Amino acid sequence: MAAQKVVISKDLKADLQAFFASMSYDKLFILTDTNTQEKCYPLIKDIPALQDTPVITVQAGDTHKDIEQVAYIWSRLSNEGASRNSLLVNLGGGMITDMGGFAGATFKRGLRTVNIPTTLMASVDAAVGGKTGINFNGLKNEVGSFYPPECVFIDCEFLRTLDRDNLLSGYAEMIKHALISSMDIYASVLLFDLDAKIDYAFLNRMVAQSVAVKERIVEEDPKEHGIRKALNFGHTIGHAYESLSFKKDRPLLHGHAVAAGIVSELYLSHKVCGFPMEKLSQVVYYLKEYYPAFVFDCKDYDTLYELMTHDKKNEAGIINFTLLSQVGDVQINQQVSKEKILESLDFYRESFGV
Numbered sequence: 001m002a003a004q005k006v007v008i009s010k011d012l013k014a015d016l017q018a019f020f021a022s023m024s025y026d027k028l029f030i031l032t033d034t035n036t037q038e039k040c041y042p043l044i045k046d047i048p049a050l051q052d053t054p055v056i057t058v059q060a061g062d063t064h065k066d067i068e069q070v071a072y073i074w075s076r077l078s079n080e081g082a083s084r085n086s087l088l089v090n091l092g093g094g095m096i097t098d099m100g101g102f103a104g105a106t107f108k109r110g111l112r113t114v115n116i117p118t119t120l121m122a123s124v125d126a127a128v129g130g131k132t133g134i135n136f137n138g139l140k141n142e143v144g145s146f147y148p149p150e151c152v153f154i155d156c157e158f159l160r161t162l163d164r165d166n167l168l169s170g171y172a173e174m175i176k177h178a179l180i181s182s183m184d185i186y187a188s189v190l191l192f193d194l195d196a197k198i199d200y201a202f203l204n205r206m207v208a209q210s211v212a213v214k215e216r217i218v219e220e221d222p223k224e225h226g227i228r229k230a231l232n233f234g235h236t237i238g239h240a241y242e243s244l245s246f247k248k249d250r251p252l253l254h255g256h257a258v259a260a261g262i263v264s265e266l267y268l269s270h271k272v273c274g275f276p277m278e279k280l281s282q283v284v285y286y287l288k289e290y291y292p293a294f295v296f297d298c299k300d301y302d303t304l305y306e307l308m309t310h311d312k313k314n315e316a317g318i319i320n321f322t323l324l325s326q327v328g329d330v331q332i333n334q335q336v337s338k339e340k341i342l343e344s345l346d347f348y349r350e351s352f353g354v
């Protein structure tokens with residue numbers, strides 16, 4: 001799998017124009033959702049290379065990261081003359097980069113994609129690394145492919161219109177990157193005051209530091225045979241919380257679900273791998289300060305456990321967790337008793353007063 005190029009842009013329009021001028025393609029298409037069409041497309045639409053470019057717009061929100069919208073993207077591409085030599089530019093958050101990446105991977109067996117992330121989540125995580133996909137059968141990312149974009153252009157200027165809940169959502173993946181990488185990164189991420197007025201230039205540097213953690217891991221293990229499972233820390237339980245929230249019609253943002261998953265999986269890390277209690281308390285304290293509680297009760301435990309049995313890291317029916325024995329010390333393929341898993345759900349509820 002070819003390594004993708006990640007550009008932390010200081011002059012997005014110039015970088016994009018130079019990139020498109022350097023590429024050979026027959027047609028260009030832009031994919032947005034309703035919000036990114038209104039708030040983000042105007043920031044790039046006067047680039048010469050984007051003149052007369054068809055814009056394909058889908059509904060916003062993760063509940064629309066589904067096969068119906070992929071079919072809509074396929075039909076627009078098909079009806080408007082896309083070929084395997086066309087480019088699909090995904091302009092949006094992780095929902096758009098995941099779904100556009102998947103539509104691009106499958107249309108005529110693959111046309112090239114370019115990601116321009118517009119949320120913090122997509123800038124630090126979703127737009128990079130080549131995991132594409134859609135939700136299916138009530139499960140997160142149940143159908144997808146590894147299909148890296150040609151290039152990713154990151155510019156935190158887009159984040160000026162992003163609401164606080166979505167900023168927090170992306171920040172949860174930065175906390176994950178901190179926990180799986182090093183004490184230095186962990187310290188800088190946990191010191192960041194999310195209530196202060198945001199300095200976007202500083203945030204850009206934090207994003208660069210965070211996405212570099214992901215890039216290093218993906219380069220080593222692009223298809224998640226081993227160490228890439230580190231990037232899935234917090235997600236075995238986090239995705240179960242997220243899917244449960246969809247079932248209950250109270251959809252959690254992905255990063256909020258991951259924050260809750262981190263709490264439960266740090267508890268398991270403490271119990272199974274000796275992750276220090278003092279760090280566990282520090283992270284829970286930070287997350288409690290900023291993230292809303294996800295309300296569920298013990299009647300939901302069977303559903304949550306069943307959802308975990310669908311996790312993509314599992315093998316032969318066994319749930320494989322990624323856990324930590326220390327900040328930066330990742331233990332993959334960890335098996336945990338059902339009793340302890342349910343205890344980790346209790347731990348989340350007790351910590352968040354649910």
Ligand SMILES: NC(=O)c1ccc[n+]([C@@H]2O[C@H](COP(=O)([O-])OP(=O)(O)OC[C@H]3O[C@@H](n4cnc5c(N)ncnc54)[C@H](O)[C@@H]3O)[C@@H](O)[C@H]2O)c1
Pocket residue numbers: 033034035036039040060061062065092093094095096098118119120121122125126127128129130131132140141158159160161162163166169170173253254255
């Ligand atoms: N492939 C991966 O490696 C990976 C990694 C992390 C997350 N994900 C996936 O990413 C998705 C979540 O991504 P997300 O958090 O970016 O959600 P999202 O794409 O749904 O965006 C969140 C909301 O913000 C709006 N928005 C986007 N950019 C905006 C801007 N600049 N200003 C104002 N509003 C804006 C969107 O329209 C949407 O309503 C989930 O589906 C998750 O599973 C994938």
Ligand SMILES: O=C(O)C(=O)C[C@@H](O)[C@H](O)[C@H](O)COP(=O)(O)O
Pocket residue numbers: 125129131140141173224228231232235312
């Ligand atoms: O890039 C990865 O690898 C990740 O696991 C990053 C996660 O933050 C992301 O949510 C990913 O989409 C989860 O993948 P899945 O394989 O658990 O569906």
Ligand SMILES: [Zn+2]
Pocket residue numbers: 125173235254258
């Ligand atoms: Zn994630």
